[in-house]
Amino acid sequence: MAPLERIAELRRELHAHNRRYYVTDNPTVSDAEFDRLLRELQVLEQQHPEVFDPNSPTQRVGGGLTKIFEQVAHRRPMLSLANTYSFDELDEFVRRAQELASNSELEWSAELKFDGVAISLWYEEGKLVRALTRGDGVQGDDVVVNVRTIPEVPLYLPEDAPSDLEVRGEIVFLNDAFERLNARRRAAGLEEFANPRNAASGTLKMQDSAEVALRRLSMFTYAAYSDQRPFASHSGALDALAAWGFPVPPREPRWSQCCANADELKDFLAYWDAQRQQLPVATDGAVLKVDRVDEQQRLGFTAKAPRWAIAYKFNAEQACTPLIDVRYQVGRTGAVTPVAVLEPVWLSGTQVQRASVHNADQIAKLDLHLGDWVWVEKGGEIIPKITAVDRARRPANAPQVIFAAQCPDCGTPLERSEGEAQHFCPNCSACPPQIKGRIEHFIHRRAMDVDGIGVETVDRLVDLGWVRTPADLYDLGASGWSRLDKFKEKSVANALASLDASRSIPYERVLFALGIRHVGETVAKKIAKAVPHMDLLAQATTEELTAVPDVGPQIAESIAGWMAQPENQRELARLKAQGLQMERAAAPEGASTVLEGKTFVVSGVFAHFSRDGIKDAVEQHGGRIASSVSSKTHFLLAGEGVGPSKRAKAEALGVHWLTEEEFRAWIGSTD
Numbered sequence: 001m002a003p004l005e006r007i008a009e010l011r012r013e014l015h016a017h018n019r020r021y022y023v024t025d026n027p028t029v030s031d032a033e034f035d036r037l038l039r040e041l042q043v044l045e046q047q048h049p050e051v052f053d054p055n056s057p058t059q060r061v062g063g064g065l066t067k068i069f070e071q072v073a074h075r076r077p078m079l080s081l082a083n084t085y086s087f088d089e090l091d092e093f094v095r096r097a098q099e100l101a102s103n104s105e106l107e108w109s110a111e112l113k114f115d116g117v118a119i120s121l122w123y124e125e126g127k128l129v130r131a132l133t134r135g136d137g138v139q140g141d142d143v144v145v146n147v148r149t150i151p152e153v154p155l156y157l158p159e160d161a162p163s164d165l166e167v168r169g170e171i172v173f174l175n176d177a178f179e180r181l182n183a184r185r186r187a188a189g190l191e192e193f194a195n196p197r198n199a200a201s202g203t204l205k206m207q208d209s210a211e212v213a214l215r216r217l218s219m220f221t222y223a224a225y226s227d228q229r230p231f232a233s234h235s236g237a238l239d240a241l242a243a244w245g246f247p248v249p250p251r252e253p254r255w256s257q258c259c260a261n262a263d264e265l266k267d268f269l270a271y272w273d274a275q276r277q278q279l280p281v282a283t284d285g286a287v288l289k290v291d292r293v294d295e296q297q298r299l300g301f302t303a304k305a306p307r308w309a310i311a312y313k314f315n316a317e318q319a320c321t322p323l324i325d326v327r328y329q330v331g332r333t334g335a336v337t338p339v340a341v342l343e344p345v346w347l348s349g350t351q352v353q354r355a356s357v358h359n360a361d362q363i364a365k366l367d368l369h370l371g372d373w374v375w376v377e378k379g380g381e382i383i384p385k386i387t388a389v390d391r392a393r394r395p396a397n398a399p400q401v402i403f404a405a406q407c408p409d410c411g412t413p414l415e416r417s418e419g420e421a422q423h424f425c426p427n428c429s430a431c432p433p434q435i436k437g438r439i440e441h442f443i444h445r446r447a448m449d450v451d452g453i454g455v456e457t458v459d460r461l462v463d464l465g466w467v468r469t470p471a472d473l474y475d476l477g478a479s480g481w482s483r484l485d486k487f488k489e490k491s492v493a494n495a496l497a498s499l500d501a502s503r504s505i506p507y508e509r510v511l512f513a514l515g516i517r518h519v520g521e522t523v524a525k526k527i528a529k530a531v532p533h534m535d536l537l538a539q540a541t542t543e544e545l546t547a548v549p550d551v552g553p554q555i556a557e558s559i560a561g562w563m564a565q566p567e568n569q570r571e572l573a574r575l576k577a578q579g580l581q582m583e584r585a586a587a588p589e590g591a592s593t594v595l596e597g598k599t600f601v602v603s604g605v606f607a608h609f610s611r612d613g614i615k616d617a618v619e620q621h622g623g624r625i626a627s628s629v630s631s632k633t634h635f636l637l638a639g640e641g642v643g644p645s646k647r648a649k650a651e652a653l654g655v656h657w658l659t660e661e662e663f664r665a666w667i668g669s670t671d
Ligand code: IVH
Pocket: 078, 079, 080, 081, 111, 112, 113, 114, 115, 116, 117, 118, 119, 169, 170, 222, 223, 287, 305, 306, 309, 311
């Protein structure tokens, strides 16, 4: 056989083997035979560079470096999907689609929603020519050199495929490939990726495709388009893709399913809500689509998303995993929080290895033993919590967890006051995490907003013994900052400028920044209003303080106690000398009282305000902010993407829904 013919034959054969190995999981040759064929092809290609082909199976290992990816306009915009978390909303979505459609009974297609990076593959004349990321939805980056290394992605298509095929799908890391990648990074002392999605997106944009090949991305395809031979249905498109060798979510096991109605869709969702932990890949829900393309076209699109498809997101999930250890964290107030160290486990798309256990009572209540299999659950917080222990799986002789007697950082015996759940380290002035915590709190964005100093810098300054209180930061001065190792001229300038800017931060935030126990942002505002000068506050008795609205004895005692400490008095005097605001300024321009007596809950994203900004605006006009919807809430101030639980609660309680525009008109009306 002529060498060029043999090259073509080997390429065809190797592609078919590749597909059988990676996509349909029925290899017909041994790995050794595959390698032999691949080497034969490599040799022939070296001898015949005139037939170089970027889509040859030999190119899967990557190689070339790409400086910048070409930006290319999408043939069809890449949109996102509307989300829902509730079956009620799903029913409503199905009902509306049914109403708008002409067909008497819509058919549906349900499939897993893969949590990765969207990609659009272009095939021309049966060859992969481009792979575009979503970018801004209108144009994306062509990362085809990296996508070619993904073994599931066909580089050539069979002859019966249309010559203008566009295939969309999700590039992901399978859990085991992700773990291997992170293990490699750990061993190399590199930072690990937080989750498979971040890893996939970082990997896809790498300049070295050989490294991409090594990391082993995967892909699942979920849509196809062709102008020449349009598809009549979504399920038909997926079947065709499967026949052409694409990795589509299979019907068996049930990764995708045709459904006749909302009940069948919900059955699919309920199944995966319970089973998704067993999947080898991260999913964040399922996508439900109207199956027939003519019906899809009839339903059309909103500005952002199709009206014929919706993403159903699963709620917080639980997992069971062994407890390895309990460690203790000391906060800025000296409060000691136990943290459970767990055997890593997958939970809502992230790997979890720590969970909070609140306090000693919680440890006793759960009757925690080291080695116990514990149930962890993600609530609203980032750190999951332990909700239960599987007693039946407790190993023999497992030692009981006994709460620490001494501070893990400074060794001081811990204290616990009568009636309090928390243990405290009483060594306020010298315990390092307390010192660091107080300073970090002081410079925080919501407090003094000293953004020119980072947490690592605070750690270094405290470890060096140069800084023990916030006033020390100001006293360091240019000469002090420049003595700090690796702190260049620009960093010094940034630190000094942001400290300088903090001198005009209002009194109420200075009060909050001091970190007095029980004086959060809201309490600080109330106190600043009632006691508008720091000197007055320093002399206020607990009786006077409890007269302030919403200030009870606990807060009053905490403030009076703090003010009575000579070192705190000295600190206040030093901060005052540095020019910090120690009294309340006149009301800001444009303020009013139009919202007085009204309570607002803010949710979603706003066009004209940041989340904090809109809360400030409510307060500037006399309104009150609450964090959760209750019968006392007057308005749900709703932006884009209101949280589902807030929305449901507001509806149940009949709380008024206020849009951003209505709100702006309301406060604007007093200008
Ligand atoms: S269909 C018009 N199906 O989710 C959009 N998307 O939130 C049609 N995704 O951009 C998308 N798995 O990146 C579809 N089975 C699936 C999916 C899926 C993951 C991603 C995709 C999309 C995003 C929308």
